[in-house]
Amino acid sequence: MAKCWEQRGCDEEMQAECPHAIEFHDNCPTKCAFAKCCRPTWELTIDPELVLSGDVDRTAAIKDECTYCAFFLRNGPRIQR
Numbered sequence: 001m002a003k004c005w006e007q008r009g010c011d012e013e014m015q016a017e018c019p020h021a022i023e024f025h026d027n028c029p030t031k032c033a034f035a036k037c038c039r040p041t042w043e044l045t046i047d048p049e050l051v052l053s054g055d056v057d058r059t060a061a062i063k064d065e066c067t068y069c070a071f072f073l074r075n076g077p078r079i080q081r
Helices: 064-068 069-074
Strands: none
Touching: 064 069
16 A cells, blocks of 8 residues: 555546656645645644654655655655665
C-alpha cells in the first residue's frame, strides 16, 4: 500500500495533463489546488527540530506540502548514512 507522501492529490486523468506529473516528474507545488492534503494525519508544523531535521528523506515526498507536515517528518523515510 502506498504511503500518503507517495500519492498525488489528483486522479489519473488530471495527471495525464499535469506538467508536474508527466513532463518533469516534479513534486506537486503547494499552490496547486489538488495538492492539498485532506488526510486526518496531516499537521502543519513550524517546529524547527522537525522542519530542519537532516535525516528525513524529503525526496520521497511527491508533494511539496509534505515537507511541512509533522506526520511525514516524524514517520517518513530516513536517509541512510
